[in-house]
Amino acid sequence: MKKIVTILTCAAVMLLSGSCEKYLDLEPQQSLDENAALSSDANVKTVMVGAYAVMRNSAIYGGCILRNAELLGAANEIAWQGTYNGPREIYNHQIIAANGDVTDQWIESYSCINICNNVLSALEVVKEDDRDAVEGQALFLRSLMYFDLVRFYAKPYEAGATNSQPGVPLVLTPTHGVSDANNVSRNTVDQVYAQVIKDLTTAASKLPEENGVYATSGAANALLARVYLQKGDFASARNAANTVIGSGVYELTETYEEAFNNEEYSSEDIFASKFTAQDGINQMTEFWSTTEYGGRDGDIEILEGHLNLYDPNDERLALFWEGNDGMRSGKWNTQYGLVNLIRLAEMYLIRAECNQRLGTAVGATPLSDYNTIHQRAGLPAKQAVTLSDILLERSLELAHEGFKIHDIRRLKLNTGTLTYKDPRLIFPIPEREISANPALKGQQNEGY
Numbered sequence: 001m002k003k004i005v006t007i008l009t010c011a012a013v014m015l016l017s018g019s020c021e022k023y024l025d026l027e028p029q030q031s032l033d034e035n036a037a038l039s040s041d042a043n044v045k046t047v048m049v050g051a052y053a054v055m056r057n058s059a060i061y062g063g064c065i066l067r068n069a070e071l072l073g074a075a076n077e078i079a080w081q082g083t084y085n086g087p088r089e090i091y092n093h094q095i096i097a098a099n100g101d102v103t104d105q106w107i108e109s110y111s112c113i114n115i116c117n118n119v120l121s122a123l124e125v126v127k128e129d130d131r132d133a134v135e136g137q138a139l140f141l142r143s144l145m146y147f148d149l150v151r152f153y154a155k156p157y158e159a160g161a162t163n164s165q166p167g168v169p170l171v172l173t174p175t176h177g178v179s180d181a182n183n184v185s186r187n188t189v190d191q192v193y194a195q196v197i198k199d200l201t202t203a204a205s206k207l208p209e210e211n212g213v214y215a216t217s218g219a220a221n222a223l224l225a226r227v228y229l230q231k232g233d234f235a236s237a238r239n240a241a242n243t244v245i246g247s248g249v250y251e252l253t254e255t256y257e258e259a260f261n262n263e264e265y266s267s268e269d270i271f272a273s274k275f276t277a278q279d280g281i282n283q284m285t286e287f288w289s290t291t292e293y294g295g296r297d298g299d300i301e302i303l304e305g306h307l308n309l310y311d312p313n314d315e316r317l318a319l320f321w322e323g324n325d326g327m328r329s330g331k332w333n334t335q336y337g338l339v340n341l342i343r344l345a346e347m348y349l350i351r352a353e354c355n356q357r358l359g360t361a362v363g364a365t366p367l368s369d370y371n372t373i374h375q376r377a378g379l380p381a382k383q384a385v386t387l388s389d390i391l392l393e394r395s396l397e398l399a400h401e402g403f404k405i406h407d408i409r410r411l412k413l414n415t416g417t418l419t420y421k422d423p424r425l426i427f428p429i430p431e432r433e434i435s436a437n438p439a440l441k442g443q444q445n446e447g448y
Helices: 005-016 018-020 041-055 064-072 085-092 100-121 128-153 188-206 217-230 234-248 284-288 345-357 365-377 385-397 403-412 431-438
Strands: 078-080 269-275 300-302 322-323 326-328 337-343
Touching: 041 100, 041 128, 064 078, 064 085, 064 100, 064 128, 064 217, 064 403, 078 085, 085 100, 100 128, 128 188, 128 385, 188 217, 217 234, 217 269, 217 284, 217 322, 217 326, 217 337, 217 345, 217 403, 234 345, 269 345, 300 326, 300 365, 345 365, 345 385
Parallel strands: none
Antiparallel strands: 078 300, 269 337, 322 326
């Protein structure tokens, strides 16, 4: 397993990031001593900023995690037309254990986790006034990585079950070199979810409400709402979403279109990956758009099966556009700017769904929350709402933002002819990890 990411390497990545400029400039960048990197307040903060740089890597939250979730659950709604073989294997559900996209997600996720573990190991040198915020950021990013690792590389969490199926290895301390201690086997899905929730709960209590482009208490609570929803804990999901909405920190943009293609956070963004010309391009634009907006040739086409889900008067429908002989998503037409990861609209839809399922009205009625999103799309308010209405609204509002396969799994739906538990909808443990880590021998996912 590639968990052996030394602090030297991590620091080099961080110090090359433009966002590191506000911190101490350490020289020489290529030979930063590990002890020095974690020996002062300024240096630890520099390392923390570097975790965000890795998070924005194209293989993960630069966009490919979102893209792959949509390709896995594409069915008759989108089609992969690009030339890259990795995404094509994912779209066709014919993934090999050496798939480059699958391997890169694993590597970059564990790289980010290792940086966060290094930060958490050095909190004592951080100024006391800043310590909680630094700890909260490290816990938040580590949770984000583990949540998507377990969702992609393991069988889905089943509410009411033991969830003892293999998840992913939990590594909670820094990895500094090669040793037998690095050979870690897979924890259970239940154990991974428990760790994610523990980390996020702590992060939410330590992070500030406002923190620039970095993680906040709102981001931690919003991710908690998403995690709880995925595991079917509707009361906890509702409460976490209600906390975010009730904070008053975030506000829906006036129109749906205004929530996308921004260079800076909008009032609706709770957490996002931000790109500049120095960082590399927004991967969602690369694959979902065309050369006109800095993308490729339109690798992903929106099909009639998706477009037909919208009311003709739905303003969200107007955001789709025709380019290079196919329909494209208008959410991803900015070469740089933001990849939206968590928006306030999702919180309204989580609260609506959970209140509807539980017969409660915490924060607002399900109808009120539904209409908040529905009317923002230019549609008339409904007088009554069903769970099916709310789930359809969710699929339209959050379309092509990385939710598709995860909603298929938690709602126990099919994608094409595949059921939600089909092994072909789960990524293999990368071949290189199986080969390098004796503890993973015999722990490959079914079908690989």
